Amino acid sequence: MSAEGRVYGYSAVLMGSPILLKLFEHNEGRAMRVFRLIKQLETLLTVNRPHSEVMAINHAAGDHPVVVSQPVFNLIARAKEVSMMPGSCFNLAIGPLVKRWRIGFNGDSVPPAKEILALRALTQPQQVILDPQLRSVFLEKRGMEIDLGAIAKGYIADRVRDLLRQEGVENALINLGGNVQTLGGTPDSSPGSWGIGLKKPFGAPDELIGVINVTGKSVVTSGVYERYFEIQGQRYHHILDPHTGYPLDNELLSVTVISDDSIDGDIFTTLLYGMGVEKSLAYLADIPAIEALFVTRDRQVVFSSPRQFSFTLRDDSYHLA
Ligand code: FAD
Ligand code: MG
Ligand code: MG
Incomplete structure (x- = not known):
């Protein structure tokens, strides 16, 4: 547990990911219930253990x-x-x-x-x-395997939100290794929003391109810099193109989706990553409930419209398109 002003942070490592819960009261029992729920769902959904x-x-x-x-x-x-x-x-x-x-x-x-x-x-x-x-x-075929790595964290983030809501919590944040779901905002900020850092690709953990401010929304980011390896100067990241079998390769470094439900955020980050910026913008024009922010290799930050979130640029080597 760590306290920062009136915010109490509880952390754990689950699903091979750093998990952070932020509450506005010191409540160890509540944090334990949240971590227990995540563990239960991990036990059902994981493909990183022999049984689930x-x-x-x-x-x-x-x-x-x-x-x-x-x-x-x-x-x-x-x-x-x-x-x-x-x-x-x-x-x-x-x-x-x-x-x-x-x-x-x-x-x-x-x-x-x-x-x-x-x-x-x-x-x-x-x-x-x-x-x-x-x-x-x-x-149908021997050797087939389901992998829910691109959707399960979003689903679990929503279940945590539901649990907190049931317990009467109005303001909270859960971060499942890049899948953020929020309730309300920070009561002492105006207009009551959560600031969620957008990481600088391949930068130090605390280096940010900017900050996304939302109230009661999910913010999910998928990027080429999260899980990858390098061999002979070539980088291979973890989002695979099912049509080639190799990591997806386009102009994008990351996709962030802002939506009500984190499951949609998790699905759409992967889906839009595959589409690239131009197709994504055309596709999202008909889906106002899903908003996205793209970071490209040439350091452009591109938004879909309309915007129910605000963004503050912190690194001037990136440009708002
Ligand atoms: P996203 O972009 O949302 O998804 C990428 C992930 O989805 C890939 O890692 C892969 O698993 C899968 N994927 C790749 N290409 C595609 C595609 N084209 N379509 C659909 N899916 C694709 N990590 C550990 O290191 N150790 C663990 O024990 C561990 N346990 C986990 C248990 C659970 C229940 C879950 C949900 C995740 C766990 N993870 C674990 C993390 C997991 O391996 C993935 O790295 C993680 O889910 C990726 O999430 P993301 O949001 O970064 O990426
Ligand atoms: Mg995903
Ligand atoms: Mg994800």
Whole structure:
């Protein structure tokens, strides 16, 4: 626990990520309940341990359907829906490629092209078969694996928000390693907002491009500088292009999504990253509830409109487009 003015910060490491909860009262019990909830959901959803509901589905690939709990079924159904959108770069069946590349884990390496091609055949989202009546999930081919790494933290951030709301909390922030969800704002700031730092790509942890101010919104950032490895001057980051099997490569360094629900933020950061700036802006024109901020390799900060958040630039080597 750390206290800064009237804000009390509680931290933990869960899901391989630094977790930070900010409250406006010293309440160890509440923080413990939040961390316990995150741990429970991690236990259902992880693919980084031998056993979880999702791992049970993966272990039974090509063999038999597995009945899962309703929340896990719903999350997989949502992830499949997004994966099946025409041209989508989001793919819940990306598991075999993620496991082979191991980007951000020990033993990462560039797989031979032949192997990538073979693994791509095991990443077809239409081969994730859902039965809502039975609440079962079946992976049609042996070797297929679901990976919810691009959506689960957003889902969990929303469940934390719901728990805090149930407990009558009006102002709080939960940060699940880059997936931020907020309730209200800081009571002593005007107009009652939370300031969320936008990290400088490849900079020191406290180096910021700027600060995003929101009230009761989720702010999710996905970037090429979070989990990556370098080999012979080439950088490989953890967001894979399901159409090539290699890390997505375009003009973007990061995508930040501002939305009510963090699950949407998590989905859209991955989806928009795959689209690039121009397509994303056209796509978002019809979805006012989802707003985005893009940081490009040539140090431009680009916004979708309209804007229900404010942004303060802190680093003048970046430019507002
Ligand atoms: P996002 O951009 O939101 O998603 C990228 C992640 O999604 C990748 O890391 C990969 O897992 C997956 N992915 C890659 N390409 C695609 C694609 N095209 N479509 C869909 N998904 C894609 N990390 C650890 O180091 N140790 C752990 O024990 C651990 N346990 C975890 C348990 C849970 C329940 C969760 C949700 C995450 C865990 N993680 C762990 C972190 C995880 O491995 C990912 O790094 C993390 O979820 C990435 O989140 P992000 O918001 O940075 O990236
Ligand atoms: Mg995501
Ligand atoms: Mg994320």
